[in-house]
Amino acid sequence: MVAPMNFNEEYTRRIDYIEKILRRYLPAQEGYQKVIMEAMEYSLMAGGKRIRPMLMLETYRLFGGEPGMIAPFMAAIEMIHTYSLVHDDLPAMDNDEYRRGRKTTHIIYGEDMGILAGDALLNYAFETACRSFDLDGEYAVRAGKAMKILAGKAGIYGMIGGQVVDVKESGHEVSGDVLDFIYRLKTSALIEASMMIGAVMAGAEDEDIRTVEQIARKIGLAFQIQDDILDVTSTTEVLGKPVHSDEKNKKTTYVTLKGIEESKKDVERMTAEAIRELNRYPAQDEFLEQLLKSLVYREK
Amino acid sequence: MVAPMNFNEEYTRRIDYIEKILRRYLPAQEGYQKVIMEAMEYSLMAGGKRIRPMLMLETYRLFGGEPGMIAPFMAAIEMIHTYSLVHDDLPAMDNDEYRRGRKTTHIIYGEDMGILAGDALLNYAFETACRSFDLDGEYAVRAGKAMKILAGKAGIYGMIGGQVVDVKESGHEVSGDVLDFIYRLKTSALIEASMMIGAVMAGAEDEDIRTVEQIARKIGLAFQIQDDILDVTSTTEVLGKPVHSDEKNKKTTYVTLKGIEESKKDVERMTAEAIRELNRYPAQDEFLEQLLKSLVYREK
Numbered sequence: 001m002v003a004p005m006n007f008n009e010e011y012t013r014r015i016d017y018i019e020k021i022l023r024r025y026l027p028a029q030e031g032y033q034k035v036i037m038e039a040m041e042y043s044l045m046a047g048g049k050r051i052r053p054m055l056m057l058e059t060y061r062l063f064g065g066e067p068g069m070i071a072p073f074m075a076a077i078e079m080i081h082t083y084s085l086v087h088d089d090l091p092a093m094d095n096d097e098y099r100r101g102r103k104t105t106h107i108i109y110g111e112d113m114g115i116l117a118g119d120a121l122l123n124y125a126f127e128t129a130c131r132s133f134d135l136d137g138e139y140a141v142r143a144g145k146a147m148k149i150l151a152g153k154a155g156i157y158g159m160i161g162g163q164v165v166d167v168k169e170s171g172h173e174v175s176g177d178v179l180d181f182i183y184r185l186k187t188s189a190l191i192e193a194s195m196m197i198g199a200v201m202a203g204a205e206d207e208d209i210r211t212v213e214q215i216a217r218k219i220g221l222a223f224q225i226q227d228d229i230l231d232v233t234s235t236t237e238v239l240g241k242p243v244h245s246d247e248k249n250k251k252t253t254y255v256t257l258k259g260i261e262e263s264k265k266d267v268e269r270m271t272a273e274a275i276r277e278l279n280r281y282p283a284q285d286e287f288l289e290q291l292l293k294s295l296v297y298r299e300k
Numbered sequence: 301m302v303a304p305m306n307f308n309e310e311y312t313r314r315i316d317y318i319e320k321i322l323r324r325y326l327p328a329q330e331g332y333q334k335v336i337m338e339a340m341e342y343s344l345m346a347g348g349k350r351i352r353p354m355l356m357l358e359t360y361r362l363f364g365g366e367p368g369m370i371a372p373f374m375a376a377i378e379m380i381h382t383y384s385l386v387h388d389d390l391p392a393m394d395n396d397e398y399r400r401g402r403k404t405t406h407i408i409y410g411e412d413m414g415i416l417a418g419d420a421l422l423n424y425a426f427e428t429a430c431r432s433f434d435l436d437g438e439y440a441v442r443a444g445k446a447m448k449i450l451a452g453k454a455g456i457y458g459m460i461g462g463q464v465v466d467v468k469e470s471g472h473e474v475s476g477d478v479l480d481f482i483y484r485l486k487t488s489a490l491i492e493a494s495m496m497i498g499a500v501m502a503g504a505e506d507e508d509i510r511t512v513e514q515i516a517r518k519i520g521l522a523f524q525i526q527d528d529i530l531d532v533t534s535t536t537e538v539l540g541k542p543v544h545s546d547e548k549n550k551k552t553t554y555v556t557l558k559g560i561e562e563s564k565k566d567v568e569r570m571t572a573e574a575i576r577e578l579n580r581y582p583a584q585d586e587f588l589e590q591l592l593k594s595l596v597y598r599e600k
Contacts, residue, residue, distance in 0.1 A: 032481050033461040035468060040456075087419060092391075092411035111392035112467050115415065119387060119422065120460050126426050127451035133444035140444060144433035147447070151427035156340075160420050161333040167412050168335060181332050 007290040014057070018050045018074065025075035025128050035109065039117035040124065043105045044082045051295060052077045052194040055219070058288045059198030059212060062281050069132070069139055073146055073197050076129040080154050081190055083121035084163065090114055093167065101240055126151070132201075139201070146197040153193035162186025174252045183254070188220025195219075215274045222270040222296045225263050228253040230300065232260060239300050271296045307590040314357070318350045318374065325375040325428050335409065339417035340424065343405045344382050351595060352377045352494040355519070358588045359498030359512060362581050369432070369439055373446055373497050376429040380454050381490055383421035384463065390414055393467065401540055426451070432501075439501070446497040453493035462486025474552045483554070488520025495519075515574045522570040522596045525563050528553040530600065532560060539600050571596045 022044055029037040053074035060070045089096040089104040090111065097107050106114025129150060132143035152158060162185025169178060195216040199209045230239060231246050232255055246253045255263045271292055278284050278292075322344055329337040353374035360370045389396040389404040390411065397407050406414025429450060432443035452458060462485025469478060495516040499509045530539060531546050532555055546553050555563045571592055578584050578592075 027456060031457075031461070032478060033456060033464040033468075033485075036456055036461065036464040083419075087415055090392075090415060092415060113464070115387055115390060115392060116460060116464055116467065119383075119418070120456050120464075122419065122422055123451060123455040123460060126447075127455050130444070130448040130451050133448060141440070144430070144440060144444060147426075148430040148433060151423060151430050155423040155427050156327060156333060156336055156420050157331075160416060160423060161331070161336065164333040164336045164413070164416055164420075167416065168333075178332060185333075 007287065007294070010287050011291070011294070014054055015050055018053045018057075018078070019045070021053070021071050021075055022078060025072065025131075027124070035113060036116060036120050039105055039109045039113055040121055042108060043086050043117060044079060044121065046082075046102055047100050049295075050078060051223075051291075052081055052190055054291065055191060055216070056194040056198040058291065059195040060202045061198075061285075062278070062283050062288070063199050063202035063204040063208065064283060065198070065202030069135060070198065070201050072128050072131040073150070073201060076125040076150060077190065077194050077197070079121045079125035079128065080150070080159075083118040083125070084159060086114060086118040086121065088163070090118075098241075122154075125154075138203070142201050142203065146200045149193050149196050149200065153189040153196075158185055158189035158193070162189065169252075171250060172252075173250075176257055179252055179254065179257065183221055183224045184217065187224040188217045191220035191223070192216040211277065215277050218270040218274045219292060219295070222267045222274070225254045225267050225270075226296050226298065228255045229260060229263055229267070230298075231255075234299060267296050307587065307594070310587050311591070311594070314354055315350055318353045318357070318378070319345070321353070321371050321375055322378060325372065325431075327424070335413065336416060336420050339405055339409045339413055340421055342408060343386050343417060343421065344379060346382075346402055347400050349595075350378060351523075351591075352381055352490055354591065355491060355516070356494040356498040358591065359495040360502045361498075361585075362578070362583050362588070363499050363502035363504040363508065364583060365498070365502030369435060370498060370501050372428050372431040373450065373501060376425040376450060377490065377494050377497070379421045379425035379428065380450070380459075383418040383425070384459060386414060386418040386421065388463070390418075398541075422454075425454075438503070442501050442503065446500045449493050449496050449500065453489040453496075458485055458489035458493070462489065469552075471550060472552075473550075476557055479552055479554065479557065483521055483524045484517065487524040488517045491520035491523070492516040511577065515577050518570040518574045519592060519595070522567045522574070525554045525567050525570075526596050526598065528555045529560060529563055529567070530598075531555075534599060567596050 026041050026044065027037045029041070056074050056077060057070060085099065086105045088094050089099060090106055096104055098104060105117050109117060129143070129147055132146070133140050135143060154160065156164070162182050165178065166182050166186055192213050195212045196209055199212045204212070228246065231243055231253070234243050236243050246256070258266070275289050275292055278288060326341050326344065327337045329341070356374050356377060357370060385399065386405045388394050389399060390406055396404055398404060405417050409417060429443070429447055432446070433440050435443060454460065456464070462482050465478065466482050466486055469482070492513050495512045496509055499512045504512070528546065531543055531553070534543050536543050546556070558566070575589050575592055578588060
């Protein structure tokens with residue numbers, strides 16, 4: 001898909017804005033423990049689509065959020081996503097030496113510092129989110145609500161829970177139910193948190209927050225299925241990581257369960273549903289629609 | 301030291317109370333990800349002195365806190381302490397197979413689940429602490445303040461920071477400055493958090509919270525130095541873990557820097573100072589004083 005010119009410009013502008021925020025909240029590299037700050041920056045500033053903070057910001061705008069108040073949570077969600085990658089890459093987990101063409105954190109800093117850098121990023125995510133308690137009255141109350149969502153969706157009933165089942169079932173064939181569970185927790189949960197926190201901090205009603213959760217679940221699922229499709233249809237050069245890894249690891253994926261055509265249809269259907277539901281909100285704009293399309297029609 | 305009979309009774313009663321709270325906040329063992337709940341319980345319910353939640357509760361009482369409101373933070377601080385032990389024991393860190401006479405978490409559940417169980421406990425600590433946002437008005441505001449302290453003292457400027465320097469300097473001789481830094485961050489920081497959060501949740505004034513932080517720093521330091529002393533003077537049978545491990549690992553400790561007699565004097569002095577400062581508070585009672593004495597005169 002060729003996106004309209006202004007989308008790519010807008011997208012780049014937002015990536016820049018998000019990376020400026022990430023840098024702002026990264027700790028200064030000083031003190032006897034400086035190496036851990038370096039490892040945090042190394043992993044956090046390694047590029048990536050930044051879709052979680054981007055979706056958070058867009059949802060925040062959708063519900064009329066005032067500029068500035070969402071920044072600590074945008075940084076926090078990306079720190080949580082990053083810590084999960086750092087720990088995933090460890091020798092006892094996926095044992096990956098490269099990510100996005102760069103050496104992984106534990107390869108550069110050692111396995112012990114890899115573990116500690118992940119711990120540090122997870123903890124610092126909450127530390128960063130806590131800055132929102134300094135905001136004025138109503139925002140501090142919203143921050144408490146947002147913090148609950150962040151912790152819940154990142155934990156054993158969210159991302160970590162999905163990761164646990166993924167690790168446990170690795171090398172086994174799994175049922176559609178278990179696969180749904182893994183995708184919903186491992187991938188959708190943080191997308192749900194992103195969009196829900198955007199809505200909460202903007203002061204959205206509880207009903208809208210629940211709607212946003214459902215929309216985000218579809219987006220996360222479509223995103224993950226597209227990952228499965230690309231593992232089959234893409235090339236290592238385009239993807240920047242080895243393809244056919246699922247087949248090699250005998251991994252059950254949406255594609256192995258449903259076939260490639262059905263998977264593509266489901267991705268399109270779920271994305272269209274998400275866009276339709278978002279379009280019910282008057283403030284919904286072109287960018288978010290284009291963003292969702294770009295995520296599911298992406299080639300890497 | 302033989303403590304008065306009622307101290308031991310009171311101590312046991314409080315341990316029981318704390319363990320009841322920990323069980324109450326532990327997640328139910330259900331779902332596809334059940335194994336992680338099992339690993340969390342295995343590590344959290346492995347015994348231990350529970351000094352962090354106990355000091356939190358005592359400080360909360362010292363400042364007139366009403367029953368019940370402090371429980372989520374008591375559970376949270378013990379979860380954070382426990383996750384740090386689970387990750388410390390990993391093969392890439394201290395590579396310990398036993399702790400308190402039981403196999404370590406990664407030995408029972410595998411190294412991948414050991415990493416994830418630590419992550420899960422850290423994340424769940426914040427999830428548990430977030431329950432305090434459900435409390436009424438004033439308590440929810442205090443909870444935001446307490447959450448900031450929890451995240452700050454557990455992170456790179458607190459416990460993790462100390463752990464990083466400890467790992468980095470392992471096998472090297474370190475200066476007194478660096479050793480102070482490690483002890484203050486690795487051990488004192490969570491003790492500081494415990495007592496500060498107790499004070500915050502009870503509604504203490506900012507000045508008192510700063511005083512409590514200084515008292516807790518001394519208690520943490522005395523506790524850590526006593527650990528160093530026991531490593532030299534105790535036996536494996538009494539201590540429940542190998543003695544002379546510092547010497548074997550060529551580790552700089554307070555004892556190697558200052559000698560055993562000086563170290564003992566410092567422990568007594570710091571403890572006496574902490575008790576004297578606590579005694580300025582009218583609600584200060586016999587139990588807390590006895591507890592602090594028992595911690596520094598302990599034999600294991």
